[in-house]
Amino acid sequence: MVVGGILLTPNRARELNSAMLALKDQAKMGPASEFKWSGYKNGQRKKAYFELVDLFYSMIEKNHLHFHCLICDFNDFDHKHDELNGSKNMFRSVNKLYYQLLVHQICRRYGKKGKIAMYPDHGNDSAEIVSFRENVCKAAYFSHGANFGSLMRIQPYPSSKMLPLQLPDVILGGIAALRENRKLNKNKNELGNYILERSPLADWSETTSRDANFTVWHWKK
Template sequence: MKWQTTKKWNLANRKSLVDCLARLVEERLAHFHIRFADFSVYDHDGPRRQFDTVSKMFYQLLLHRAIRHYGTEFKMLIRPDNGGCTEELINFKGALVAEGRRRYGAHPECVQDISCADSKRELVLQLLDVTMGALTAIKNDRHLRPSASEAKKELSHYALDKLGIKDIHNNYDNGRTLSVWNVIPKRRGPIG
């Protein structure tokens, strides 16, 4: 199931995915960390341009949430959805661990593996795809566009409510369980 294919006739199925993720977070069986950034304020330089910008954003999310919160206690298997934005993350495993050790005292073997998975086959990634699509629609005001479907509007508000996020535009961090991180770059230009 994907956010993009949300329709009135399958809305109940999409809501059940949001319910599942919200329940896992509430019961502390899963933790959900979100990083938003205004994509337009970055220079997308380099041969892969926007792919590299998003890849760097994933790196920052992994460093400042996953490594920071779990790197001293756990060995992690990182499974991002496959695609051009995540395929290079494996090449940065060493840098991620080294920076995690320096900044947060992470264990030198805290990241056991980074490999992409296919969200068409991985239910956890479908939970994330549907929920993140709904939250991103609210964050980017896509739910207000005349072309937005009623089903997607409804699902967007449903996800916000189920996760207990009062304002998607403000940072929220309850530690390990749930965080919304609205990044404001210190300067315009490339991220690193």
């Protein structure tokens, strides 16, 4: 399992949004079309997807954007059962992974400098994290000396209406696919390998420095 996201200032978010709109226009993607790992199947718009990866790493190299992700073995989890249907609730475990990433990476690193707003893609895997905000702030304050209330907002938002959310979807999808040795078609395999080739790592089993602009944290339960 891989969770993560990008961190950037409001001005850089507008810059990223404009650049992604330009890529969509060049690829003749309609207003409702999204950049999504799951949607990249037959190699359509290959140039746009590869240029999106280039844009991602270019902004990291310029210190205009940071990327942080957490990787773990989901089989190690004893997922709590959903009280409504008796099945294992995987989404709750995903939300708890975001909690770890927020406390020990995002708020630890940026919570002493200013206020942080989180905009996860709207869905079941972000539904519960909203209720964790106060606990994230407390844990980051006591564990890492972050400003109290450093995480001022968690607001899930549809990626269809917030273009920058589509960028981490593609990057995280590529990381997860290679890390978990999924069977991929030729086009996805090429894109996933390109994401890795442009990264500072030889493979996704490596752990980076916690204070780099591009971080990979292998978390153990």
